[in-house]
Amino acid sequence: MEFKLNIGPHGTDDRVVPLKEDVLYDVIIIGGGPAALTAAVYCMRKGVSTGLVTMDFGGQLSDTSTVENYMGYSYITGVDLASKFREQVQQFEIAVVEGKKADSIEDGREKKLRLEDGSVFSARTLIITTGKSWRRLGVPGEAELTGKGVAYCAICDAPLFAGKRVVVVGGGNSGIESAIDLAKIAEHVTIIQFLAELTADKILVDAFSAFTNTTVMYEHEVVEIKGELRVESVMVKNRATGAVSELDAQGIFIEIGLIPNNALVKGLLELNEFGEINVDCACRTSLPGIFAAGDVSSVPFKQIIIAAGEGAKAALSACEYVLREP
Ligand SMILES: Cc1cc2nc3c(=O)[nH]c(=O)nc-3n(C[C@H](O)[C@H](O)[C@H](O)COP(=O)(O)OP(=O)(O)OC[C@H]3O[C@@H](n4cnc5c(N)ncnc54)[C@H](O)[C@@H]3O)c2cc1C
Structure with a gap:
């Protein structure tokens, strides 16, 4: 007898497809950390067409040795938690660009997302979850010797x-x-x-x-x-x-802290004094149809469980927007 793996929302197969330039997606999520990956699962389960653009899967989880405060796991490594998040996303037929940086956004009824390689993707809504990065000193020798001490x-x-x-x-x-x-x-x-x-x-x-x-x-x-x-x-x-x-x-x-990855939206969205994207309690930003979640947003406290929860909230807000706005 031949057994087949159970594919679909409860299976383990990788069903990811490439993001296409000639498609208008309902939602495109930018980022690959806990906020983005949770938003992706929520969007896919809502049945809206969804794209994900990220430089990597895991975000800061990849720099975290152990996590002892994410519910459901009393102890898990950051890398293992990131791969569990990724597996859960890959069970859906989500359109993904991995390993590329989103460079700029053109607002309008259709939002245009331009990547660093010049490709342009379109969506009715965007969810920005670009998180935070290590703060640099900005002194001579730092950039040249990064990775060399x-x-x-x-x-x-x-x-x-x-x-x-x-x-x-x-x-x-x-x-x-x-x-x-x-x-x-x-x-x-x-x-x-x-x-x-x-x-x-x-x-x-x-x-x-x-x-x-x-x-x-x-x-x-x-x-x-x-x-x-x-x-x-x-x-x-x-x-x-x-x-x-x-x-x-x-x-x-x-080790002088982290700064929000806001370059993509600087001059486009309202930021707070720390450079974080101002959001309301439904993850709405200063522009209709653009939502933000996780560490890049003004939500207080930067934690995995908070980023994941905010990602879920941003996804539901984006789905509601898609449904209501003709
Ligand atoms: C060392 C360390 C230990 C931590 N330990 C814990 C802990 O034990 N428990 C806990 O709850 N929290 C911990 N945290 C905090 C937690 O990791 C963060 O709150 C969480 O990862 C934030 O998730 P996020 O999705 O908002 O952003 P991030 O995890 O920062 O992910 C951002 C993602 O966006 C991508 N991205 C950024 N810019 C672009 C762009 N222009 N185009 C495309 N992609 C882009 C990045 O590549 C990344 O995938 C720790 C953080 C660090 C640094």
Whole structure:
């Protein structure tokens, strides 16, 4: 007897199809994190024609070691949760462009979404879920040496710096968490803190204080990262005296927070003081037919479960718009 896999909304097959330029979709979702993938499932289950444009599947989940606060899983790795989200989306015949960046939007009754490669897709509604990215220092050497000793995610890259001298920029929660991970394996960790004190939670500062291979340089800032092929040293400036000194280091982790990926909608949608897209309680933005959800939006608290919930809400709002607007 021949058995067939159960395809469709409850199966495991990949039914994804390419997004087409000559089709007017009901909804196009931009992003591939928890907000986007949840929105995709909701749109497909509502039966509207749906496209998804994303640079990757997973978003920040790919930088997250373990997740212990997403309901249904008391413990799951970020990568595993991302692949579960992806599998759930792929059970539907959704139209996808993966690995490309959405570049600009032309508003109108039909929204035009232009990608960086020049292709243009059309939809009656858009859901923006472009999330957040690591904030850069913007100093000489940073861009050139990224991936060559300049890193942003200790969870991902700390093991590469075992036995090395490392600088961590930032004394907030992410900086101290990274410093703790690194202090376990690196020869020495120097924290460069802009302010006169660490701003991380006390429990983290206490845990960090237990290490003896660490230094904190308060009221300092990084002014340059030096190295030929890889990071060799970091130039830091004392903000009180202006004195510049050179630290011997083979790695630098920049842990100064995340910024919203708003380039796609800057000048088009209303943003708040943090550069997040202003949304109302139904994920509506300042333009009719354009919705936003997750970390790129002004919704308070940036968490997976919140991004997923907002993605669901944005999808239902977009579907309602499609139904009501002729
Ligand atoms: C290190 C770390 C650990 C975390 N740990 C937890 C945790 O334990 N629990 C928890 O609840 N939350 C945690 N978070 C927060 C959580 O990951 C985020 O709140 C969540 O991922 C936000 O989802 P999102 O879909 O809004 O955006 P993101 O996850 O940022 O996804 C954005 C997506 O949009 C895509 N994109 C961006 N711009 C474009 C463009 N122009 N064109 C096409 N695609 C684009 C990106 O490639 C990405 O796929 C953590 C975050 C980090 C960084």
